[in-house]
Amino acid sequence: MRIDDEELLRTGLPPERRGRVLLIGCGALAHEVLALKAANGWDHLDLQCLPAILHNHPEKIPDAVARAVEAGRETHDEIFVLYADCGTGGLLQARCAALGVEMLAGPHCYSFFEGNEAFAARDEITAFYLTDFLVRQFDAFVTKPLGLDRHPELRDMYFGNYTTLVYQAQTEDPDLTAKARACAERLGLAFERRFTGYGDLETAMSEL
Amino acid sequence: MSDEEEDIILSELDDEELVAQMFDDLYDGMKEEIEEGVNILLERGWTPYDILTKALVGGMTIVGNDFRDGILFVPEVLMAANAMKGGMAILKPLLVETGAPRIGKMVIGTVKGDIHDIGKNLVSMMMEGAGFEVVDLGINNAVEKYLDALEAEQPDILGMSALLTTTMPYMKVVIDTLKDKGIRDDYIVLVGGAPLNEEFGRAIGADAYCRDAAVAVETAKDFVKRKHNQLAAGA
Numbered sequence A: 001m002r003i004d005d006e007e008l009l010r011t012g013l014p015p016e017r018r019g020r021v022l023l024i025g026c027g028a029l030a031h032e033v034l035a036l037k038a039a040n041g042w043d044h045l046d047l048q049c050l051p052a053i054l055h056n057h058p059e060k061i062p063d064a065v066a067r068a069v070e071a072g073r074e075t076h077d078e079i080f081v082l083y084a085d086c087g088t089g090g091l092l093q094a095r096c097a098a099l100g101v102e103m104l105a106g107p108h109c110y111s112f113f114e115g116n117e118a119f120a121a122r123d124e125i126t127a128f129y130l131t132d133f134l135v136r137q138f139d140a141f142v143t144k145p146l147g148l149d150r151h152p153e154l155r156d157m158y159f160g161n162y163t164t165l166v167y168q169a170q171t172e173d174p175d176l177t178a179k180a181r182a183c184a185e186r187l188g189l190a191f192e193r194r195f196t197g198y199g200d201l202e203t204a205m206s207e208l
Numbered sequence B: 001m002s003d004e005e006e007d008i009i010l011s012e013l014d015d016e017e018l019v020a021q022m023f024d025d026l027y028d029g030m031k032e033e034i035e036e037g038v039n040i041l042l043e044r045g046w047t048p049y050d051i052l053t054k055a056l057v058g059g060m061t062i063v064g065n066d067f068r069d070g071i072l073f074v075p076e077v078l079m080a081a082n083a084m085k086g087g088m089a090i091l092k093p094l095l096v097e098t099g100a101p102r103i104g105k106m107v108i109g110t111v112k113g114d115i116h117d118i119g120k121n122l123v124s125m126m127m128e129g130a131g132f133e134v135v136d137l138g139i140n141n142a143v144e145k146y147l148d149a150l151e152a153e154q155p156d157i158l159g160m161s162a163l164l165t166t167t168m169p170y171m172k173v174v175i176d177t178l179k180d181k182g183i184r185d186d187y188i189v190l191v192g193g194a195p196l197n198e199e200f201g202r203a204i205g206a207d208a209y210c211r212d213a214a215v216a217v218e219t220a221k222d223f224v225k226r227k228h229n230q231l232a233a234g235a
Helices: A005-010 A027-040 A052-056 A058-072 A091-099 A109-114 A116-122 A132-136 A138-143 A152-159 A174-187 A199-206 B015-027 B031-043 B048-068 B074-097 B118-129 B143-153 B170-180 B198-204 B213-234
Strands: A021-026 A045-050 A078-082 A127-130 A164-169 A190-195 B104-110 B132-136 B157-161 B188-192
Touching (some): A005 A027, A021 A058, A027 A045, A027 A052, A045 A058, A052 A058, A058 A078, A078 A199, A109 A116, A109 A164, A127 A174, B015 B074, B048 B118, B118 B188, B143 B170, B157 B170, B157 B213, B170 B188, B170 B198
Parallel strands (some): A021 A078, A127 A164, B104 B157, B157 B188
């Protein structure tokens, strides 16, 4: 199944309505979830993605998820939310609890891709993370919303306290690694590539 | 048409026109023009306090309102703040010399484990613009650092900032420590940061959650006024 990053970014991905468990997830996870689904033959799972750009507007995530959950109750037997807290300050967890649906554990995708325990143990506070999707969509998530295309002089106001760009690679892709390295250079940060695979995302999906 | 337009010579504008132009320049994030405007007003005999409040804070209030209303976005606000910072750098030493009125004092810092300071820096600047003395502890502050600063500075207000869901609970650690030491009510505690909300502010025992820098200033003014009224009533 071919999916378009631009659509994932702005509009998300509709469910196929095949599979009894509806996964409501962030558009930034679509490639990974579909890859896991295909690799494991998890045909009972049906993915719906909300626009990935909500990553930059976490205050909008709880309402968007709640609307999708309400709609999904009409079409699916079970629903699981493929978001972690993602900057909602506990509000998504509270909303999911009120709706009676489960969601991914952890603060954000950087944590569950690495594995929540391992990520917490690192306790690194000066790392700026990118995933495969965020490397591909760096301009849409970083350059343009932060105004670095219009005002490059703002770079150090945003990133002056960071030291390293950590590229959490979900796949082996030399082109993406090269792009991630270039992103680090643009931000004036050291570069580290860390292969994570799918981490706790795979574990959570395997339990559904 | 633009070829026909002439550059605006700030020094040729009268005071009213110049202040209006400075509002525009702040809005457009033009630091050098703001610095020039501040210097011209100083040469014309304006007090540093009047320049700060009437030209700079007046202009930033428009920026803040448009940010709140979704007309301006973070990059533009930061450009405006940078321009204001240029003007403030000229005025700050002069404000001290001329004994400008001081509303109160604030100690502010980003909590432990968190290195994000854009919002905090905006709050610091706007608080200074509003007449507060601000002691900025920077980023990644452990509870001990807050306690030391509170003891040394004796501020009216403690401000804490966090951008991460994982670091915002540390605000409660600080407030609980203040309670344990019996000094919680000696300070107005204001908290802010993207993942926070009013409910969280209440839950951790802060006096108020401030959505943005403009709200922080108004909230601070309001609490300090109430505090002074209480002291006056108790005297």
